[in-house]
Amino acid sequence: MQQKVEFHDRAGKALHNPQIRSNFRYAMDGLMLKRLRSFPDLDELNRLRLRSAEIRANALARLPELLEQLEARCRENGIQVHWAETAEQANEIVLGIMNRHGAKLLIKGKSMVSEEMELNHYLEQHGIECLESDLGEYILQLAGEPPSHIVAPAIHKSRQQVAQLFKEKFPDIPYSDDVDTLTRNARDILRRKFYEAPVGLSGVNFAVAETGTICLVENEGNGRMCTTIPPVHIAVTGIEKVVEKLSDVPPLLSILPRSATGQHITTYFNMISSPRKPDEKDGPDEVHLLLLDNGRSHIYKDAELIATLRCIRCGACMNHCPVYARIGGHAYGTTIPGPIGSILEPQKAGLDQLGELATASTLCGACGEVCPVRIPIPELLNRLRFERVRQDHTGATRGQGGQRDPWEARIWKAWSWVHANPMLYRLSMRMATGLRWLLPNRLGPWTSVRTAPRPAAKSLHTLAREKGFDHE
Amino acid sequence: MNLRKSYPEQPERIYFFGTCLIDILYPEAGLAGMQLIRREGVDVIYPLNQTCCGQPAWNSGYRDEAREVAAAQMACFPEDYPIVVPSGSCAGMLRQHYPALFAGTPQQDAAQAFSERVFELTEFLSRVLKIKLNDLGKPVKVALHVSCSARREMGVANEHQSLLQQLSNVELVEQERKEECCGFGGTFAVKHAQISAAMVEEKATALVASGADALVSGDCGCLLNIAGHLEYRKAQLPGSHIASFLWERTNAAEG
Numbered sequence A: 001m002q003q004k005v006e007f008h009d010r011a012g013k014a015l016h017n018p019q020i021r022s023n024f025r026y027a028m029d030g031l032m033l034k035r036l037r038s039f040p041d042l043d044e045l046n047r048l049r050l051r052s053a054e055i056r057a058n059a060l061a062r063l064p065e066l067l068e069q070l071e072a073r074c075r076e077n078g079i080q081v082h083w084a085e086t087a088e089q090a091n092e093i094v095l096g097i098m099n100r101h102g103a104k105l106l107i108k109g110k111s112m113v114s115e116e117m118e119l120n121h122y123l124e125q126h127g128i129e130c131l132e133s134d135l136g137e138y139i140l141q142l143a144g145e146p147p148s149h150i151v152a153p154a155i156h157k158s159r160q161q162v163a164q165l166f167k168e169k170f171p172d173i174p175y176s177d178d179v180d181t182l183t184r185n186a187r188d189i190l191r192r193k194f195y196e197a198p199v200g201l202s203g204v205n206f207a208v209a210e211t212g213t214i215c216l217v218e219n220e221g222n223g224r225m226c227t228t229i230p231p232v233h234i235a236v237t238g239i240e241k242v243v244e245k246l247s248d249v250p251p252l253l254s255i256l257p258r259s260a261t262g263q264h265i266t267t268y269f270n271m272i273s274s275p276r277k278p279d280e281k282d283g284p285d286e287v288h289l290l291l292l293d294n295g296r297s298h299i300y301k302d303a304e305l306i307a308t309l310r311c312i313r314c315g316a317c318m319n320h321c322p323v324y325a326r327i328g329g330h331a332y333g334t335t336i337p338g339p340i341g342s343i344l345e346p347q348k349a350g351l352d353q354l355g356e357l358a359t360a361s362t363l364c365g366a367c368g369e370v371c372p373v374r375i376p377i378p379e380l381l382n383r384l385r386f387e388r389v390r391q392d393h394t395g396a397t398r399g400q401g402g403q404r405d406p407w408e409a410r411i412w413k414a415w416s417w418v419h420a421n422p423m424l425y426r427l428s429m430r431m432a433t434g435l436r437w438l439l440p441n442r443l444g445p446w447t448s449v450r451t452a453p454r455p456a457a458k459s460l461h462t463l464a465r466e467k468g469f470d471h472e
Numbered sequence B: 001m002n003l004r005k006s007y008p009e010q011p012e013r014i015y016f017f018g019t020c021l022i023d024i025l026y027p028e029a030g031l032a033g034m035q036l037i038r039r040e041g042v043d044v045i046y047p048l049n050q051t052c053c054g055q056p057a058w059n060s061g062y063r064d065e066a067r068e069v070a071a072a073q074m075a076c077f078p079e080d081y082p083i084v085v086p087s088g089s090c091a092g093m094l095r096q097h098y099p100a101l102f103a104g105t106p107q108q109d110a111a112q113a114f115s116e117r118v119f120e121l122t123e124f125l126s127r128v129l130k131i132k133l134n135d136l137g138k139p140v141k142v143a144l145h146v147s148c149s150a151r152r153e154m155g156v157a158n159e160h161q162s163l164l165q166q167l168s169n170v171e172l173v174e175q176e177r178k179e180e181c182c183g184f185g186g187t188f189a190v191k192h193a194q195i196s197a198a199m200v201e202e203k204a205t206a207l208v209a210s211g212a213d214a215l216v217s218g219d220c221g222c223l224l225n226i227a228g229h230l231e232y233r234k235a236q237l238p239g240s241h242i243a244s245f246l247w248e249r250t251n252a253a254e255g
Helices: A002-015 A018-038 A042-061 A063-077 A087-100 A112-117 A119-125 A135-143 A159-169 A179-196 A222-228 A246-260 A296-300 A305-310 A338-349 A351-359 A366-370 A377-389 A406-419 A422-434 A444-448 A460-466 B020-024 B027-039 B055-059 B063-074 B088-101 B108-116 B121-128 B148-153 B157-165 B193-209 B220-232 B242-250
Strands: A079-084 A105-108 A129-132 A199-202 A206-208 A213-218 A232-238 A268-272 A286-292 B013-016 B043-045 B083-085 B118-120 B140-145 B170-173 B214-217 B239-241
Touching: A002 A018, A002 B193, A018 A246, A042 A063, A042 A246, A042 A305, A063 A079, A063 A286, A079 A087, A087 A112, A087 A119, A087 A199, A087 A232, A087 A286, A105 A179, A105 A222, A112 A119, A112 A232, A112 A286, A119 A129, A129 A135, A135 A159, A135 A179, A159 A179, A179 A222, A199 A222, A206 A246, A213 A222, A213 A232, A213 A246, A222 A232, A222 A268, A296 A305, A296 A338, A305 A338, A305 A377, A338 A351, A338 A366, A338 A377, A351 A377, A366 A377, A366 B148, A377 B055, A406 A422, A406 B055, A406 B063, A422 A460, A422 B020, A444 B193, A460 B020, A460 B027, B013 B027, B020 B027, B020 B220, B027 B043, B027 B121, B027 B239, B027 B242, B055 B063, B055 B088, B063 B088, B063 B108, B083 B088, B083 B121, B088 B108, B088 B118, B088 B148, B108 B118, B118 B121, B121 B157, B121 B242, B140 B157, B140 B193, B148 B157, B157 B170, B157 B242, B193 B220, B214 B220, B214 B242, B220 B239, B239 B242
Parallel strands: A079 A286, A105 A129, A105 A199, A199 A232, A232 A286, B013 B043, B013 B083, B083 B118, B140 B170, B140 B214, B214 B239
Antiparallel strands: A206 A213, A213 A268
């Protein structure tokens, strides 16, 4: 139950930090409004969600086969394909490529899988410098913090906080809290590094099995630079990002940025299908595709939970989550925060480790309502709540039953006994209504901000009988 | 976005599922719901063996315990009458989750058939009974809080609103972020008390700022949370269940 304590502590700290509260509230309100405006036609949105969900579900239904096809097509195209079962193996593969080229600097585009691998930390231990080139990620690298959001990683920082950070790290640059000036300063620093780095790394939004194409969505152009300027490009992805055909990409590309930031299309959309060909003027000499499992194939085995893997990482669920909006991304303590993180991360790490996250939701349904690929997040949270306390050990979910608390289990047993026996239930109601003035005014955490509920003088059972509603 | 495409004609009689929260804490809301339906000429039966829909255990992961309680409820409503529920949350459990709860058990088909008979109160009043309300109350500004289950699981936010809009002396005011959860979430409010507190504080602040004289909701879980907090901070904004509110304003004896 260590994780429980940690989550509570981190959430509590965030709740008491007015800067965090206002930064998230402001940012989430803006993102929700932008998404809303980008889908003026609800029928079109619903059709597109159905289509996108179908594309992703179909791809997952044929995952092993499509991954083999992807590998074969990539190899035909001259892309080197690597498989990693664990994050550690994935790190070793990247290190191996770096070492073969004698590379000491890796320039990175935004990649949540590289965060999952803790690649920067690993490579730095092996004497290799990593440089984040996505502006938000760069800010966090300067601050020494992990991302708090999967699309807008530094969303927990205000403009003024970023300006202060730049002042500390670059005392020679005149202070400014103007966004354009800050961006220009970061760009000037980063631009030179693109020419120096022998290897660039990126994530992957969609990997097309039919053609062996790596698709990359981004806004800053740093993704394109990471994948074209350095002589070697490494793309890292989870195995679930595969789609069947090229024609699957347009619907997903149409719904992803609108769900994420309210943009109809991102500034850049990259489709990488091979290393540089002899007649081409730019592009890397080598392209590597690294496919990481890290627990995903466990999720794949469950007919219901497999929907977790449909995720296209738009972040709409966190933008609309009333819990995330208040505690922010760091409180979750996982690579992916928010509702999708609360179903994905416990399944990867094991419910015995992170099962508590499945309870950190009111099941309000806002996440499921906006998910572009219709992942039934509330239903899956409910399912994981079951998995974390079930005792029969059937199925593939890791850490099953690992958070069953015998005391809590006994309470539910007793609850069930009373509520499945009308006589007992009526007896307990009579006691509660009869003794209502003797009930305590303090009821644990409930009454820390609320008055205690007071039973009525007569239950509805009694009133119904008195008013003749109890029979035909 | 209502989930049902079509509604039946007005039935002769219905079952009323009162919910456990209403039974003990807000019985007048359950009674009001039954009286509203009876006033339209429909027989209302409240089976006395009903207890709770089982949602608390279901949402806590205790599925065997939830199923035992759910099976006992299904046994209370043997005839093929519609089952009306004065709560989006409990109606959502009975209608949307019973089929999942009993999937793969011998009661699977029975649960499916049972769930299809379930109506949330406001959808039953407006869609099936096509009720016409005559407001006898004084002018009042009301803020409506639609529970997340009523809004998203049952899709009856419009039904809540249209009933209140029938009342000529009621002015509906809108609180900021009215579609956001109040932070109740059943056991969530206890398990993650600090987060829940932050949510209800902001919800209450928005409601007070709306200038409403009264808060109305179709779910007693939300009321327990929001009104309990409003009372705690001594705000002059009483909360009532939509059934009580509608009944009190349209019943000549109480008007």
